[in-house]
Amino acid sequence: MLLRAEGISRDYFRNGRDTNFFTAVKKTDLEIEKGSCTAVSGRSGSGKTTLINMLSGLLTPTEGRVLFDGEDIYAMSDSTRAAFRNRNIGIVPQGQTGLKSLTVLENILLPAVMYGNEKDKTEKARKLMKQLSIEDLEDVFANELSGGELRRMAIIRAMINSPRMIIADEPTGDLDDISTEAVMKLFDDCIKNGCAVIIVTHEAECLSLLDVPVTTLRVDDGVIKTQSR
Amino acid sequence: MRFSSGLALKNIKRKPFRAFAMAVLVMILSFALFSGAYVIISLQNGLSGYKARLGADIIVTPNSAKGHGTVDDVFLQGITGNYYMAKNDIDKIKNTEGIEKVTCQFFLTSAKASCCSSRVQIIGFDPETDFSVLPWIGETFDGTITDGDIVIGADVSMPADGTIKFYGENYHVAAQLKKTGTGLDQAVYTNMNTIKKMAQSAKALLSLDEFKNADIDTSASAVLIKVRDGYDIGAVTDDINIHVTKVQATSARSMISSVSDGLDGVSGIIGALTAGIWVLSAAIMMAAFAMISNERRKEFAVLSVIGASKKMIFSVTAFEAVLICLSGSAAALLMAVLISFSAAGDIGEMLSMPYLAPDFMTFVIIGSGAVLLPLLTGVLASLLSVLRITKNETGMLLREDA
Numbered sequence: 001m002l003l004r005a006e007g008i009s010r011d012y013f014r015n016g017r018d019t020n021f022f023t024a025v026k027k028t029d030l031e032i033e034k035g036s037c038t039a040v041s042g043r044s045g046s047g048k049t050t051l052i053n054m055l056s057g058l059l060t061p062t063e064g065r066v067l068f069d070g071e072d073i074y075a076m077s078d079s080t081r082a083a084f085r086n087r088n089i090g091i092v093p094q095g096q097t098g099l100k101s102l103t104v105l106e107n108i109l110l111p112a113v114m115y116g117n118e119k120d121k122t123e124k125a126r127k128l129m130k131q132l133s134i135e136d137l138e139d140v141f142a143n144e145l146s147g148g149e150l151r152r153m154a155i156i157r158a159m160i161n162s163p164r165m166i167i168a169d170e171p172t173g174d175l176d177d178i179s180t181e182a183v184m185k186l187f188d189d190c191i192k193n194g195c196a197v198i199i200v201t202h203e204a205e206c207l208s209l210l211d212v213p214v215t216t217l218r219v220d221d222g223v224i225k226t227q228s229r
Numbered sequence: 230m231r232f233s234s235g236l237a238l239k240n241i242k243r244k245p246f247r248a249f250a251m252a253v254l255v256m257i258l259s260f261a262l263f264s265g266a267y268v269i270i271s272l273q274n275g276l277s278g279y280k281a282r283l284g285a286d287i288i289v290t291p292n293s294a295k296g297h298g299t300v301d302d303v304f305l306q307g308i309t310g311n312y313y314m315a316k317n318d319i320d321k322i323k324n325t326e327g328i329e330k331v332t333c334q335f336f337l338t339s340a341k342a343s344c345c346s347s348r349v350q351i352i353g354f355d356p357e358t359d360f361s362v363l364p365w366i367g368e369t370f371d372g373t374i375t376d377g378d379i380v381i382g383a384d385v386s387m388p389a390d391g392t393i394k395f396y397g398e399n400y401h402v403a404a405q406l407k408k409t410g411t412g413l414d415q416a417v418y419t420n421m422n423t424i425k426k427m428a429q430s431a432k433a434l435l436s437l438d439e440f441k442n443a444d445i446d447t448s449a450s451a452v453l454i455k456v457r458d459g460y461d462i463g464a465v466t467d468d469i470n471i472h473v474t475k476v477q478a479t480s481a482r483s484m485i486s487s488v489s490d491g492l493d494g495v496s497g498i499i500g501a502l503t504a505g506i507w508v509l510s511a512a513i514m515m516a517a518f519a520m521i522s523n524e525r526r527k528e529f530a531v532l533s534v535i536g537a538s539k540k541m542i543f544s545v546t547a548f549e550a551v552l553i554c555l556s557g558s559a560a561a562l563l564m565a566v567l568i569s570f571s572a573a574g575d576i577g578e579m580l581s582m583p584y585l586a587p588d589f590m591t592f593v594i595i596g597s598g599a600v601l602l603p604l605l606t607g608v609l610a611s612l613l614s615v616l617r618i619t620k621n622e623t624g625m626l627l628r629e630d631a
Binding site: 050099157 | 527
């Protein structure tokens with residue numbers, strides 16, 4: 001078992017409402033195996049992003065704990081958890097997440113450079129860029145890219161450190177069919193190499209491009225149901 | 230470290246206007262701190278030099294000195310004048326009760342004519358009785374001032390041939406004095422024999438009105454007095470003013486306190502202005518860093534997503550702040566140094582106060598403070614604004630942005 005969530009839930013506080021907090025994710029247990037693919041679906045505001053943020057160590061659950069390889073990631077110090085995330089979890093957040101002061105290649109290599117692991121990573125980055133057809137954009141600054149190009153850059157950045165788990169929030173949202181296919185192929189390869197991939201998506205059809213079994217989690221008003229395997 | 234400094238440099242390079250605007254802000258703050266401190270210390274140094282150089286408790290000048298240039302004017306502003314009191318009055322002053330030491334000085338203004346190299350105040354002193362000029366000369370010259378020798382103030386140009394011409398005669402420059410920041414720096418000093426020889430030449434050459442009724446051999450321009458222990462300086466001063474006619478006795482303390490009061494006022498204004506500029510600049514820096522950090526919430530969230538700890542994010546922003554603040558401070562320091570050196574004389578003249586630039590060590594301390602304080606303010610402002618943002622979890626920052 002790579003990742004286990006035990007009784008995690010998350011409340012948000014908000015001002016100016018009748019009730020001052022609401023539960024985005026209700027108490028739930030979850031297990032993610034090595035080399036597995038999990039799709040998370042549900043309506044907007046159902047709690048999908050909150051769930052994956054808790055799983056990736058970016059948002060402390062109100063209750064429960066998240067164990068990665070048996071280690072409680074929220075029991076770690078900020079520095080330890082950050083380094084742990086850098087090493088083990090590749091994250092593709094929602095929206096555009098390129099650092100504008102860096103070129104595409106620099107953005108992609110940033111997770112490796114951060115902890116001095118950039119050796120041999122440039123070649124890997126170039127190979128992945130070629131696979132996602134952005135190899136000509138190596139020296140272009142992030143603020144000059146289209147939404148789709150930025151998304152592909154973020155996906156490669158999440159893979160550069162060969163993490164053991166990739167969590168991608170709507171990774172194909174801005175992509176055309178050809179790019180979507182290329183991205184799903186990359187995820188497919190990662191999974192076959194033992195990486196666990198969690199994909200949040202509204203586009204169920206993209207999952208059919210994967211050549212591996214997919215577990216689907218349906219999030220509905222903070223309640224998570226395993227729908228199919 | 231390499232990651233933090235590298236990313237900080239790239240951020241500055243990609244946002245040059247933002248970095249420039251912040252550096253200008255730091256420059257204003259740094260310049261205000263340096264200039265304020267520099268001027269205040271220079272004024273205080275000037276006052277110390279002035280106190281040290283007066284040496285006397287009471288200074289007596291003839292009433293005719295009024296309107297020409299008082300001792301105060303000569304010492305403070307280098308305003309020169311020829312005025313003399315008769316031997317009779319000098320003797321009366323010497324006989325006043327409570328006097329421990331007394332010495333005379335003879336003033337002569339050189340003419341702006343072909344007979345003289347430059348127009349300066351020449352002060353003649355009596356080496357036998359002097360307690361005011363000799364200790365000062367002793368700081369730079371350990372020989373004896375013989376007849377025909379002159380000692381020049383720090384602001385008088387040293388002639389190439391070592392002589393200066395006054396009233397048709399050349400006089401040998403024996404030494405140049407240390408700077409005091411007062412009018413004394415523009416004067417020339419010599420013994421009584423030499424100055425009286427000069428005065429005789431002046432009388433013969435220019436037939437000056439001042440010498441019509443003056444017996445050059447026995448008269449003096451100022452009498453400097455040291456009061457005996459146990460006697461009140463004010464009382465001795467009053468005694469002279471009451472009993473000796475045609476002279477004006479002034480206690481050195483009152484001369485110093487009028488300068489000191491003026492200096493307190495000027496220092497207070499400069500200090501308040503400096504503090505005001507500092508508070509305003511610091512507040513603007515805080516607000517600017519807060520605004521910039523707010524703009525960069527997404528960037529901080531992304532850095533955290535890919536594995537940067539809060540410490541790493543702090544060090545990226547701290548590096549940026551250090552680079553910006555150092556460049557702003559360095560520019561300010563360069564500007565302040567150039568202005569301070571080129572306008573040192575003008576500042577003292579403008580304020581009509583003794584003004585003496587600080588020594589190198591003090592200069593280094595002021596400079597370091599003017600760099601370090603804005604640097605600390607900038608780094609602190611930057612860290613506080615980042616802290617305000619990063620106290621939120623990354624998941625919350627991403628949620629706000631979504």
